[in-house]
Amino acid sequence: MIKTSIAVKVVFVYLIVVVGSLGLNGLLANGAIKDYVLKSTRESLMRDGHHLIASIQREEKFEERGNVKKNFSAPRVFSVAAGSVAREYVVVNPSGTVLWDTFSRADYPLLHHIPNVIALALQGHAATGTYPAGDPVFEFAAIPFTLPTNNFTPQVIHGSGPQVISIPGGIISNGVNTKVIVLFARISDLQRITSQIWLAVAQGLIIASLVAAIVGLVMMRRIVRPFGELKEAIGQVENRDFHTKIQIKTGDELEDIAHAFERMVQSLRAFDEGQKRFLQNASHELKTPLMAIRGYAEGLRDGVFAPEEASRILDIVASESVRLKNLVDELIYLSKLETLEDVYAFSEVDLSNLIYQTLERIHPLAQKKGVRLLCDIPDESAITTVDRDKMVQALINLVANAVRHARRQVFIRLRVEECYVIIVEDDGDGLADGEYERVFERFFHGAKGDTGLGLPIAKAIVEKHHGRIYVQKADERGARFIIELPR
Numbered sequence: 001m002i003k004t005s006i007a008v009k010v011v012f013v014y015l016i017v018v019v020g021s022l023g024l025n026g027l028l029a030n031g032a033i034k035d036y037v038l039k040s041t042r043e044s045l046m047r048d049g050h051h052l053i054a055s056i057q058r059e060e061k062f063e064e065r066g067n068v069k070k071n072f073s074a075p076r077v078f079s080v081a082a083g084s085v086a087r088e089y090v091v092v093n094p095s096g097t098v099l100w101d102t103f104s105r106a107d108y109p110l111l112h113h114i115p116n117v118i119a120l121a122l123q124g125h126a127a128t129g130t131y132p133a134g135d136p137v138f139e140f141a142a143i144p145f146t147l148p149t150n151n152f153t154p155q156v157i158h159g160s161g162p163q164v165i166s167i168p169g170g171i172i173s174n175g176v177n178t179k180v181i182v183l184f185a186r187i188s189d190l191q192r193i194t195s196q197i198w199l200a201v202a203q204g205l206i207i208a209s210l211v212a213a214i215v216g217l218v219m220m221r222r223i224v225r226p227f228g229e230l231k232e233a234i235g236q237v238e239n240r241d242f243h244t245k246i247q248i249k250t251g252d253e254l255e256d257i258a259h260a261f262e263r264m265v266q267s268l269r270a271f272d273e274g275q276k277r278f279l280q281n282a283s284h285e286l287k288t289p290l291m292a293i294r295g296y297a298e299g300l301r302d303g304v305f306a307p308e309e310a311s312r313i314l315d316i317v318a319s320e321s322v323r324l325k326n327l328v329d330e331l332i333y334l335s336k337l338e339t340l341e342d343v344y345a346f347s348e349v350d351l352s353n354l355i356y357q358t359l360e361r362i363h364p365l366a367q368k369k370g371v372r373l374l375c376d377i378p379d380e381s382a383i384t385t386v387d388r389d390k391m392v393q394a395l396i397n398l399v400a401n402a403v404r405h406a407r408r409q410v411f412i413r414l415r416v417e418e419c420y421v422i423i424v425e426d427d428g429d430g431l432a433d434g435e436y437e438r439v440f441e442r443f444f445h446g447a448k449g450d451t452g453l454g455l456p457i458a459k460a461i462v463e464k465h466h467g468r469i470y471v472q473k474a475d476e477r478g479a480r481f482i483i484e485l486p487r
Contacts, residue, residue: 045141117142242269289320337460351382358395372409394461397454402426422483
């Protein structure tokens with residue numbers, strides 16, 4: 001399959017739309033142009049006819065005032081106004097006698113197609129017609145007018161033309177001074193001009209479209225180039241190269257996509273580094289009890305230890321086995337918390353009751369360490385939707401961690417604000433610089449820590465509840481862990 005760039009596709013579609021629009025407009029405009037030409041020709045003929053009538057009437061009045069009779073031996077032709085469409089005209093009286101014409105020999109056959117419009121005009125109304133009827137080539141207009149005298153006697157300029165036009169119904173008007181002027185125009189002349197105009201417009205549109213296509217192609221290349229850079233960066237990430245950077249400065253949504261891509265790459269890099277540390281830490285944590293078990297087992301087998309030490313060695317092997325099992329169980333539990341949704345059973349509970357349950361379970365450990373458990377819980381209820389058992393497990397992990405590092409006391413508070421805030425604070429030595437960012441990493445623990453999975457488990461549970469957990473330095477000493485849960 002041949003691949004086509006976005007720019008070529010856009011330009012190609014643009015050209016198809018333009019050409020199709022031109023063709024459609026041409027089809028739609030063909031009939032509209034024809035109607036417009038007919039209408040314009042008709043209006044122009046009427047205007048030219050009235051101009052001629054005014055000229056004839058002015059001359060008739062002039063001769064009447066001067067008591068001068070027309071001398072048709074020196075015929076005169078009344079001309080139409082400049083820019084008119086009327087090419088030829090003829091004047092007839094009510095009997096159909098041709099009084100005046102400007103026809104050439106080739107155009108005399110047209111006089112046989114005007115009797116009907118003359119008859120209508122003699123009724124006192126201007127009339128129009130076309131010839132041929134189906135696809136008009138000529139359009140004519142008949143306009144009645146009167147003269148003050150009857151001096152306008154028949155005069156045929158071209159003797160070879162017809163002298164009389166047969167009018168349907170005979171003489172319709174008995175007014176001896178009534179005349180009819182019939183003007184002719186070739187529609188093809190105007191159509192040719194209109195076609196030339198349309199052709200010029202079409203050529204202009206095509207040229208403009210080509211220019212727009214070229215400009216669009218240039219601009220499209222500028223748009224597509226950042227996509228190429230983004231594609232190359234994606235290929236590098238696909239090869240697990242998370243140090244790629246792209247510089248896209250377009251000032252639009254594409255630049256936003258580039259920034260989002262960089263943030264994604266940073267997250268992937270952090271996740272990849274976290275997974276590497278997890279594997280390293282997991283191998284170390286699992287290796288320690290395994291090496292102890294193997295060492296003591298081989299020592300017993302090879303007789304390294306005295307027989308009376310066998311019981312103590314077996315106790316150590318059993319203890320390390322339990323520790324190894326607990327470590328594996330916590331890893332499996334953490335994996336389920338992060339990946340499975342059906343391990344959670346949500347219901348509405350009161351966070352105050354959860355805190356009291358946590359304190360009851362941690363109380364034996366606190367007594368053993370000599371640490372007091374203090375709490376500050378408001379009287380108002382703090383109802384929210386959580387998985388009761390999972391949230392208690394998260395609180396137990398936090399409080400147990402605080403008890404292990406506390407000197408004398410651990411303080412648990414509940415605040416009802418825009419969200420529910422649970423604070424677990426100890427008075428121990430706190431975290432060293434650089435440990436605040438890593439405290440929730442798997443297998444990261446301090447000198448008094450256990451498996452290093454308690455806090456990551458608490459974090460996974462809180463985040464599955466759409467909450468947030470983070471750590472701060474306490475006001476005096478120790479560390480302050482904060483859980484924020486939606487109300």
